[in-house]
Amino acid sequence: MGLLLQQLVSGIASGMMIGLLGMALSTVYQGTGVLNFGQGALATASAYIAWHLQQTGWPFWWSFVGSLVVSFALGWLIERVLIRPVADAPELTILVVTAALLLGVTAVVGMIWGYDAQAVSSSFGDHVWHLGDAVVTAQQVGTAAAGLVALVILHLVLHRTSLGLKMRASAMNRKSAAYLGVNTSRMLGIGWGLAAAMGAAAGIFSAPVSQLNPDMMTNALLMTFAALVLGGVGSLGGVMIGGVIVGVSTNLGFTYLPFISGDTADVVPFVVILAILLLRPQGLFGRESGARS
């Protein structure tokens, strides 16, 4: 019982971060129709930026905010400079660009900060609680809370502000939104910036657990896509839930299914992706697909 609870707790915590990164992917996909293979690498870069600020003396939360701001700008810039020129190109070309982004950003991070993994101390202190046999760390609780807070903030922005309304309109049908006076070009940039900021949060809170290294978020690539597919396009909350499901099922699968040992950890998300796409392509919470495949 204790083991089950323990794995549930760590699965939820890691799942939240996968969900947060998945939300970033979803924002980009909804807004610009691009599946950004490089989202994880950007999140890693953001985590390094926060760490760097901390090393120069800034307190943790200021580093966090600083990294969010820088990441937003970076995301906006990348959309403008790299993605806009190939926006009407075939999906494959855009995919190659995002894959090149993955390689390039990882390389830059390695060049600036080196490839050695860095141990990062917990963002929330070292306190632990005991739930029966299970031990819950402050990091895990804080991470889960942060994920929820992020989800709430994003939901509020998207559904209660006029900016959010404009973004959603732009994502749903760019031409109509443009006719209605929305600056769709600016919405694209904001979409990418917002996604980058979400990724930054995911990266920063994952760092204490995964150790800061240039490949940090890329290892969870498949799980992040599984979360996206599971949650479906159009529902950020759905993606978050999808992330938690992926995180928990991977942990539990590894604990209780002998086939899923440590080294076949990606089998679970793979099966999830295949099953959902075959049986319920719009995901658990998504809308039926519109113009995009």
Added chain:
Amino acid sequence: MRTSRRFATPVMVLLCVVLTWILSDYQLYNLTQVGALAIVVLGLNLLMGHLGSISAGHSALMGVGGYGTVLLTTRADVPGPFAIVLATLATCVAGLIVGLPALRIRGLSFALVTLGLAIVFPELVIHFSGLTGGANGLASAPVAVPFGLALTQVQWMYLVVAVSLAVVVFGFLLVASSAYGRGLDAVRVSEDLANSCGVSPGRAGVLTFGVSAALAGFGGGLYQLSLGTATPDTYSFSLSLSLVFASVIGGMRGAIGAIVGAAFIIYAPNYTASLGNHGPQLIYALLILAVVYGRRVIELLRARRGTVDLRVDTDVTPAEPARQATASAAQRS
């Protein structure tokens, strides 16, 4: 024009064969790898450039061919050529199975499934270490030169791959211009169009994935034989990415493009690594971006001049009726 085209191909092949006695073993080894990868990229071109699908999982298919070949030669003592043929068949079957979801899943969603395949394959290989030798791989002695020919082992592999590539290119060009090939183009432009011509997009997808997989398995087997020891990290997700890069860089359609793309993914990393510690991976990524943007600029310029029809010739636009209608409207105006 016709005369020069007729001469160009045999001259190329002759040139490649003659190089066997001119270049050093190391250079031949690199060219052998280019040739083997070109075969795989040709398969990818058929799938992505002609049918319009996207595969991020061809490393796994190469892996089935590569590991299949080595397993047969080391554990079952099957002679090299038979091993490759069997491994190719196995990969084709695997491809047909993997392609089955294509009946219901399209575009980026299908790409995600293939992505999962690419990531899971090395893990499965490591998991079944009793069979595959696990993470440290399966030792494989270099292929022996038959009939006592006066060639080094590297020279022999080079010739084998060069001839194989020539045969595959010939077959590819035949297929691409056949009715089947034109059917694929139809599916790529518009699924409704294909259906109205009697071509079933779902079936075409599965069949093409099988053919593409067979080529990947064949190329993978040759690639593995030239490498020697088989290790799971050869067939990683980053190989899949590299294959996609190769295909896109080469234009996604031509046979020559496949060779150029394969050459790029072999030589560019070697070149950037020799630049020392100034971020070889970054330079590699920048090179890819440069080529992609360069191609895009050229395409846009030519479209504006009207010499190229973006819908059919060089662009790869997956079936999307809405976008097509807009594009053709823009063309006409």
Added chain:
Amino acid sequence: MFGTRISQRRAVGALVCLTAAMTSLTACRSSSSDSDSDSGGPIVVGVTVPQSGALASYGVIAKGIQAYFGSVNASGGISGHKVEVKVLDDGYQAAQSLNNVRKFVQQDHASLVVGFGAITSADRDYMQSAKVPLIAINGNADMNRSEKYSYIRTELSDQRIDVIADAKATSAAHPDAKVALLSINSDIADTLADGLTRGLSGGAKLTQKQLYPATATDLTAYVNKLKSTDVTDVFINAAAPTLAATMKYIHQIGWKVRVHVFQNNASIAAAMSLVGNAATGAISSFYFKDPADPRWASDADMEKYRDIVGKYAAGTDANNLFTLVGFTTAEAAADALGRSDGEGGTKFLDAWDKIDSTTMIGYLPGVRVAYDPIDGRLFHSEQIVEFDGKSWQPVGDLQTVPAIPSSGQ
């Protein structure tokens, strides 16, 4: 057949250019076939190590090698030849390592190649067929001496020897110990498990084996699983930062278990210094001097080592154990090269097989560096140590563990 006329012309043009470029970039066959180094040219040593990716921290091995050979060159080289060290990054990928060693042998005419890690086993077939010695910095049992791979030698002990020493001591001190192995899922895991089985005796038994994928850096789930069993001792084989995080976590959840670590990833600089209090009590078996250990701060040999690294590989962290490993590898190689007059091939191998010294720099007092033909390794001396928060304190005397015969391969 090629598509539109324009693309066909372009294609032929591209192929012609490509072929021309290839031919012009190449040298003819005849001039690149000899590989002797006895004409006054430098002795080329090729080094393939990870400088990127998850194991990039082991890249310092190359620096240690460069430092040592730098000092050798400064005192005249080996038999009049300078030693030229060429380094390539393999990112800890077997395919890339194979590519690199091919380059060293065929393009650079290396007399000797040094590789790191389990992936070197993939290089053996090629190196054997090319008849160039390969020194593998690797503790896997399958890299021990074999007739088939007569050109392959190793640096580092057969890691089972390290484990056996620790396991024996554990059995003696805690006769009912229940031991768990938590390791990266690779061949090294089998080596370690084998060592534990051989070394544990009496009531002490290996009862749990938890293996995790090489890419995993968060081992909390595995630790949780082990904690729910009744193990009293856990042997952790993980990359240093992961090891540090895991030890912290074990301490955090209050799991009272004896933690055993391995010399190769538990050095002070790389791991123990990151763990703080949680590191106290960790047990291991060493034969190297940990360069960051305050015990050796004024040791004459280590001063020399730090001096050479500072001079010939400036900027390298001399406190990193693997800088020392590279250094000592070069030390042994230079010793063998010197006694074989700088000629590679079988002469070098014969000289290597005669290595027998207790005065080489870098090893704990009393450690004997001697080639043992049974397992083909240089190290069979082990010292059990326990970390006291700052230093590795010796527990008991230096032991010699007999070599384990290889079972073929």
